[in-house]
Amino acid sequence: MSPKEVKIVPSEEEVIKTLCELIQDIARTAIQRDDVFKVGLSGGSLTKFLTVGLPKIETDWAKWRLFFCDERVVPVESADSTYGVYKSSLIGTVPLTEEQFIKIDPHLKTAEEAAKDYIQKMAVHFPPDSLPRFHLLLLGMGPDGHTCSLFPDHRLLEETSVWVAPITNSPKPPASRITLTFPVVNNAECCIFALTGAGKADIVKRVLKDEEPLPAARVKPTDGKLYWILDNSAAAHITDM
Template identity: 75%
Template sequence: MEMASSDVNIVKSEADVILELCTVIESLSKAAIDRDDVFKVGLSGGSLVKFLSEGLPNIDTDWSKWRLFFCDERVVPTDSADSTYGEYKNKLIGTVPLTEDQFIKIDPDLSAEAAAKDYIQKMAVWFPPDSLPRFHLLLLGMGPDGHTCSLFPNHRLLDETSVWVAPVTDSPKPPPSRITLTFPVVNNAECCVFAVAGAAKADMVKRILKDREETLPASRVQPSNGKLIWIMDKAAASKM
């Protein structure tokens, strides 16, 4: 697999990661809204919730044009601590003028398999019917094992080629039941961004960006006709 070139931005601190990330988001949102009258962005959980809830209140954008999807989601009740949407609802709605209706959410009462199929139908409203969804932006996380979305190392879903959203019932990380975007959709995005901070990420950053370990899920984020941006602080980049 040919690895796409990525923009790697190394900044001083976590606060600078947040600033740089939100500068990128502001710019992409304006371009998307000018062109398409909508900004379609995929969210991940983990540290991104903190980065976005701290940084997004400072950007200039037309919030009413945003539509927020999930790169992956845990099939748990919205009020569960494990719900990524629940986290954004608690930490982002109210700090920026987004409404719950702007989030395209899973149905947590379904099985993972049914939730994945239902989510494809919900996404299909926002994308042309006969082609892969093309997000303006996917905000991706990277786990300590190199997973991204809910695409885990050595998992059969790494080889999924047709389904947009797949169920996961055997996640090595709890909770076991999830849905996730698949690589065909991830790599069809106009822009994918990883924002990472802290020395705990340094080893995996090195394995992906320096050693180019192609088996790691995060290494397989290679937009076929888009941009890949990494934003990290000096601690995360310390083994580069």
Template identity: 70%
Template structure:
């Protein structure tokens, strides 16, 4: 079954921000209307700063939001490496979200224990005995094509038995992390990748032109929607007809 991929190329970071937050608003409000809750998975990289700039314009019932992490570094929240720490700095006080609405890891545990603990925390919000189905996952992509903490050539690419897996040998520091696995990622109602800057252009070409089996290429929500929001620099090596310009 072919997954429909909606690739949108925007002029600059400001327009990427506007497009991203417009999609988030629509998906959030659709979820709240249907399910009375909005379950979103967050990633780091450039995404927190974009959301900090644009989410204040979003009209939604913020009390219905529950914010999870697509991956997280097992470090203290005060560390600059903590994804929750970054979101706490960027979002709390900027939009009407409270710290309690973020489903956080226990940073005092080992990666293995933190992964098990996070599964238990997630299970409160999803029906039992079935894969979690997020309303939205916000994803980034590294220069090597990794997404979440799923790296090229790593055994976790083939993980199918758990929702959240630990990783203790991440090729990108810090080494100790937890990450969503592909069965959960590909069960999402919607996934949005954000990639900006000329440093991403070659990897974007590897995904869409060369169709290399990179981790990011394996994000294929079979019963959901897949969006890629690129700025012109990131899309520089794509040809007309390979994208839906927006």
């Protein structure tokens, strides 16, 4: 297991710049080696960071395949659809097509059906009979320390039998979601958390300094790299680490 690297920069603008330069480098390496770049997206503030930063990078966009670390089982038109946010903000801003996004079927009525369908869609892009190995997962963290849709004290924290699990009782609405499970998350070549603002300072301290066993603290790639990119405000309580 590789140690984590914590990068603290002055501002949100610098977080975006640092994040997207790192994405550019990881994508270049992946495309040179594998002729494809497989990246998992999260919602929340990451959508803003990527919308602002990705148009400034140099990459072979046609080689990108974009998955979702978690997704809400809602129509694409819903404000709660993570894919819907990226569809409206990224497509047309950078030369990505809808077909490059591996997305849930919004017409399926249950999270269970959506999770099974998403596993089948993912399987097309990874070698058979092995855990998916993403080049990069871009992760967020909530004020309770959750990441993806893996929440504190939830039974899905111990799920190891499937790549993608349904959740129907999310503590944060909407209740119906799908999420990557920890075996897949920790099999990634690289995971990145990018966080800004004083509102994140307490939970950042609890995870990085106090080492509480919260879901975000369980992101530990077994054969990969882990980065935390923080602005000064988010890192306010860990500067003496």
